Every structure is written in structure tokens, then in C-alpha cells.
Amino acid sequence: MVTLLLCALFLWGLAPINTVQVSIEPSLCEVWGPGLYPDKITLPARYFYIQAVDKHKNKLTESPGNVFDVQMTGDSIYKSYRVWINILDRKNGSLIVRYKTYHTYNNFKIIITYKGEHVGNSPYNIKGTVYADGCYCPVKSFTKWLTDFGCEISYDQINSDLEAFPKVNFTEVRNAALKKFNHPGSMSICNYVIKDNQVYRKCYGQYVGFKMFLDAILLSLARKVHLPDMEMLFNLGDWPLSINGSDPKIPLFSWCGSVGNLDIVMPTYDITEASLECMGRVMLDMLSVQGNIDKKWEKKN
Ligand SMILES: *[C@@H]1O[C@H](CO)[C@@H](O)[C@H](O)[C@H]1NC(C)=O
């Protein structure tokens, strides 16, 4: 009987060992991502990653739990500052920290601590001004903006999508498109013009409600950077329209494509909307899905 009791106590005493017992070494933890450069990269929700690392320089592969404290401060014209922070545990030793700013800040600081000790290179002192996503604060130089965002000089996908259109005479193409796609009941296209960083559009067809998704992405971009003057045609329908072999070939942005069609496929409206509304709505987006893991991959069946 006594042995049983001892055994039970022993097992009971052992139980907490199942939770992660490794000790995190705050200075060795890795912190990276665009959210550490908020003066250079404005996003609807900024984000960065934390990888927990232990004293022996091993990266943790299990969730350390809710152990990191993230704080942000800054000077704004309002006394009370508002930064909304949300931490997503990827359950594999790494986390995503997302945050949304609502005002313009100077002397912005990101402070990450673990049991009172700074994590990575915390505190991160941001030199430039930090703008909110809603601010109409376009960067003048388009090239500087692309560099700040870490965009590459060229992308294979874009090059191959545009290969069919080495030269476009938009007067010709626009007229051809309006003639060809003039089936108001079944086809909906929008013609956008960006001039002096103002967005103009004219849509054709009966069902053009989905234009709101295009408006949203173009307006969001125009708030961040002074866009070059340009003209584009968008297909709001859910099948491709630009047939290979038509004369002239019509450069048409679509949410879908097909072999034999020349439609330039762009990310679908649900993904762009989720990215633009990031943290603004209860909706899954490319980041939040990573923090909604209740079972590890091996345990799923
Ligand atoms: C573009 O097409 C229009 C209509 O076909 C034509 O009048 C114009 O001369 C063309 N422009 C150029 C630069 O080729």
C-alpha cells in the first residue's frame, strides 16, 4: 500500500516534466522580419519572428509557452499611444509577433524581454518616423520603396507572365478589349488608370461589385508609395478571358488563368483582402493560420 502511494506521489511529482523545461537564453534568441523596420516598411499589420534558442545554442522545437513579453513605445501627438500587439505561437519554438499602429510615431521602440532580460538585439530603436497603414504618406521614390521592402530586381513569374506583351499600345488594346468583352451579363472588366498617384476606374458589365478588392489594393499601395502613371485592365470574373492568338493580344489581370490563355494571374481577392484587413477582422490570413495549430502535424489523423 505504501509503495503504491509512494509510486503515485512519484508519478505525480514527475508530471510537470512534460512541460518544456529547457531554459531559454534570451540573448541567443533570433529575431527577424519586416516588422523590425517599421520606418521603412509600412504594412496593414507589421510582423516579425522570434525563434527561441537555449543555452547550448539549440533552437527550440517545441512551444516555450507564453514567455516573451513584447512592448512598444513611441512619441506621437496624442499622449496615449495605441499599438495593438498579437503573438502567434507556431508551436515549434518559433513565434510571430504582429502589431498594428494607428498614429504617426517618432522614437519608436520595440522591446522584447524574457523574464526581464532583453531578447535578441532588443531594444530595437527605430530612427525614422513610423506611419500608420491608413496614413496617406507615399514615399516619393518608387525604386527606394522597392529596395526598402526587399523586393528583388526581377521575378521569373512576372517575366514569363509579361513575355507575351513586350510592347502595348493601350489605345488599341483598350478598344479591342471593350469590343471583345462587351457581354454585360456574363463578363465584367474594369479599366484602371493611375495618374499623379490618383486611382481612376471605369467598369463594364452588370456585376462589378468585386471592384472593391482592386480599389483596396491600389489605394493601399498609393498611400505607401507614389505610383508611376499606368493603365491596366482587370477581369472581375472567375474564368480567364485573354485568348492566346487574338490580335492584338490583351494584357488582362485575372484571378485565374489557363494553358492557352494569356491572363496575368494575381493573388485572389480573399488573400489580398485578408492581408489588407490583417488583424482588423476575425478572419484567417497568411499569418494567423500559422498560430492556429492545436495539433502538431505528426498527431493529426
Ligand atoms: C496606337 O493605336 C492607335 C489606334 O489603333 C493608333 O491610332 C496610334 O497611332 C497607335 N500609337 C502608336 C504609338 O503606335
Ligand SMILES: *[C@@H]1O[C@H](CO)[C@@H](O)[C@H](O)[C@H]1NC(C)=O
Ligand atoms: C501562345 O501561342 C504561341 C504560338 O502558338 C506559343 O508559342 C506560346 O507558348 C503561347 N503562350 C502561352 C502562354 O500559352
Ligand SMILES: *[C@@H]1O[C@H](CO)[C@@H](O)[C@H](O)[C@H]1NC(C)=O
Ligand atoms: C515552424 O513552423 C513554420 C510553419 O508553421 C515553419 O515555416 C517554420 O520553418 C518552422 N520552424 C522550424 C524551426 O521548424
